[in-house]
Amino acid sequence: MAETLLIIDDDVRLADMLRQYLSQAGFAVEARHTGLAGLEAVNGPAKAAYDAVILDVMLPDLDGLEVCRRLRERRDVPILMLTARGEDTDRIVGLELGADDYLPKPFNPRELLARLKAILRRRRDAGEGAPALLRFGRLEIDEGSRSARLDGVLRSLTSYQFDLLLALARHAGRVMSRERLMDLARGEELEAFDRSIDVHISRLRAALEDDPAHPRRIITVRGAGYVFARAQDQG
Amino acid sequence: MKRPRRGLFWVVYPTLLASLVLVAVLGAVAWRLFAGAMGMGGGASAGQARQMHMHLLGMLLSVAAVVGVAAYPVVSRLTRRLEALRLSVEAWGGGQLDRRARVDGTDEIAAVAASFNAAADRTDALLAAHKALLAHASHELRSPLARLALAAEMLAARTEPGLAALVRREIAELDALVEEILLASRLDHGPDPGENERVDLLALAAEEAARASVRMREVEADGIPFEVTGSSRLLRRLIRNLIENALQHGAPPVEVELARRTIDRDARIAIAVWDHGEGVPAALRARVFDPFFRPDGWSEEGGGWGLGLSLVRQIAERHGGRARCDADDGGATCFAVDVPAAR
Numbered sequence: 130m131a132e133t134l135l136i137i138d139d140d141v142r143l144a145d146m147l148r149q150y151l152s153q154a155g156f157a158v159e160a161r162h163t164g165l166a167g168l169e170a171v172n173g174p175a176k177a178a179y180d181a182v183i184l185d186v187m188l189p190d191l192d193g194l195e196v197c198r199r200l201r202e203r204r205d206v207p208i209l210m211l212t213a214r215g216e217d218t219d220r221i222v223g224l225e226l227g228a229d230d231y232l233p234k235p236f237n238p239r240e241l242l243a244r245l246k247a248i249l250r251r252r253r254d255a256g257e258g259a260p261a262l263l264r265f266g267r268l269e270i271d272e273g274s275r276s277a278r279l280d281g282v283l284r285s286l287t288s289y290q291f292d293l294l295l296a297l298a299r300h301a302g303r304v305m306s307r308e309r310l311m312d313l314a315r316g317e318e319l320e321a322f323d324r325s326i327d328v329h330i331s332r333l334r335a336a337l338e339d340d341p342a343h344p345r346r347i348i349t350v351r352g353a354g355y356v357f358a359r360a361q362d363q364g
Numbered sequence: 365m366k367r368p369r370r371g372l373f374w375v376v377y378p379t380l381l382a383s384l385v386l387v388a389v390l391g392a393v394a395w396r397l398f399a400g401a402m403g404m405g406g407g408a409s410a411g412q413a414r415q416m417h418m419h420l421l422g423m424l425l426s427v428a429a430v431v432g433v434a435a436y437p438v439v440s441r442l443t444r445r446l447e448a449l450r451l452s453v454e455a456w457g458g459g460q461l462d463r464r465a466r467v468d469g470t471d472e473i474a475a476v477a478a479s480f481n482a483a484a485d486r487t488d489a490l491l492a493a494h495k496a497l498l499a500h501a502s503h504e505l506r507s508p509l510a511r512l513a514l515a516a517e518m519l520a521a522r523t524e525p526g527l528a529a530l531v532r533r534e535i536a537e538l539d540a541l542v543e544e545i546l547l548a549s550r551l552d553h554g555p556d557p558g559e560n561e562r563v564d565l566l567a568l569a570a571e572e573a574a575r576a577s578v579r580m581r582e583v584e585a586d587g588i589p590f591e592v593t594g595s596s597r598l599l600r601r602l603i604r605n606l607i608e609n610a611l612q613h614g615a616p617p618v619e620v621e622l623a624r625r626t627i628d629r630d631a632r633i634a635i636a637v638w639d640h641g642e643g644v645p646a647a648l649r650a651r652v653f654d655p656f657f658r659p660d661g662w663s664e665e666g667g668g669w670g671l672g673l674s675l676v677r678q679i680a681e682r683h684g685g686r687a688r689c690d691a692d693d694g695g696a697t698c699f700a701v702d703v704p705a706a707r
Contacts (some may be wrong), residue, residue, distance in 0.1 A: 235510035238517040
């Protein structure tokens with residue numbers, strides 16, 4: 130059975146196009162254009178069981194953040210918020226209020242689809258209280274299932290490679306020396322000892338980079354170590 | 365804060381005292397001359413006249429002293445109020461936009477204070493309107509962009525991939541342009557949220573260099589992170605704009621360099637982007653960071669809206685840094701920024 134989505138966005142044309150786009154991807158989609166209508170649809174007597182809500186932060190009647198908070202009070206439905214780019218506070222607050230993910234407008238539709246699938250999959254797999262999911266552009270790192278996905282597709286990693294990836298990703302935006310990385314990713318596997326860290330990094334790149342020869346996610350800083358890019362897949 | 369000035373007080377109050385003393389002395393002299401001319405009834409001796417004169421002088425001087433003491437608080441209060449007004453105006457001019465002057469009574473100083481407050485209120489209202497306009501412009505400009513991006517994606521499946529990529533690139537460029545214009549205006553309006561993070565500049569530079577496929581020069585690794593305090597979002601924009609400027613207006617190879625500097629015993633981190641283009645004539649180097657600056661004879665063709673480098677300077681200055689343009693002997697051009705290292 131197709132999963133049902135609710136779009137709450139006052140931009141009628143955008144909501145319409147999104148409906149077409151997401152229908153093509155196999156979802157059943159409904160749209161509301163005000164915050165109150167959206168709340169009514171989710172909490173109202175009809176109580177249609179939506180699998181996820183796509184919520185715009187800027188709505189004519191109610192603030193999107195307020196809608197998010199009220200949705201959360203009543204129902205545990207996954208929420209993906211659409212925000213304006215560069216409004217960092219809104220992003221943080223959106224997540225504090227319980228949105229599952231957010232995406233700045235204008236968004237890449239493929240990314241929207243990937244994130245939507247990710248939050249739906251997480252609900253299915255883990256139910257409530259799922260451990261944190263680290264997300265960098267099209268890449269997701271799931272600490273719970275110790276797996277990494279690119280565009281929603283599982284990438285095969287060894288346990289040591291995953292530890293190394295986690296060490297890098299948890300310190301995204303910081304230059305990490307080889308010694309520090311080896312300390313953090315010290316596994317019990319023999320694998321850790323029979324190869325240098327650079328070999329493990331190049332295997333990680335082969336698994337996660339679009340073009341391993343020109344890495345964009347795991348970057349070498351000559352003379353210092355490696356850095357895991359904080360802003361990935363932008364523009 | 366600066367030590368309060370009392371210049372006006374030292375002009376008004378001593379002048380008042382001096383003129384009182386002068387009046388007393390002149391009055392005494394006049395009395396003496398006048399009394400002398402009248403003959404003073406003949407009976408009085410010269411000694412008596414002198415004594416009377418001294419009495420009078422004493423009396424006038426005590427009047428002067430009383431007036432002087434009474435005038436002190438008046439003059440002092442007047443100059444203190446002017447000083448308070450000056451401090452308010454300066455604080456407001458310095459960016460404390462909610463600062464207002466105290467309005468006491470109905471005299472001229474109170475009137476000036478009231479006028480200042482009215483002007484400040486009006487400016488505040490204009491700024492608020494400007495901010496609201498920006499927020500709306502941001503939303504209004506992005507809504508069609510979001511629709512366009514979605515439409516392009518839906519078309520992409522049905523058209524040739526090259527064309528779809530072209531459309532995507534143009535949309536991305538338009539998006540970046542909107543972002544720059546909004547950012548430039550927003551930087552003039554007070555602080556941004558999250559401006560006090562510790563930011564690893566080396567990581568940021570490496571990331572942006574990789575993104576643009578340009579080389580990064582090897583750093584001198586000493587184990588100390590290249591950290592500054594500020595907004596990672598703005599600093600990323602700064603580095604990105606420096607690289608984009610070099611790619612757009614310079615010639616390859618473009619290289620990014622990060623180094624520690626000590627300037628006036630102040631630990632700073634310098635970030636430089638080198639290119640091997642024609643460079644900027646020495647006379648124009650100070651002006652390349654001006655908004656919309658375009659040297660004569662440079663083609664319109666290359667694109668670049670003229671906000672990139674001015675944003676670099678705006679962001680650098682916000683982080684206590686400076687931006688400059690230089691050239692080395694080998695003909696390489698360098699656009700560089702140095703910002704204070706985090707403590």
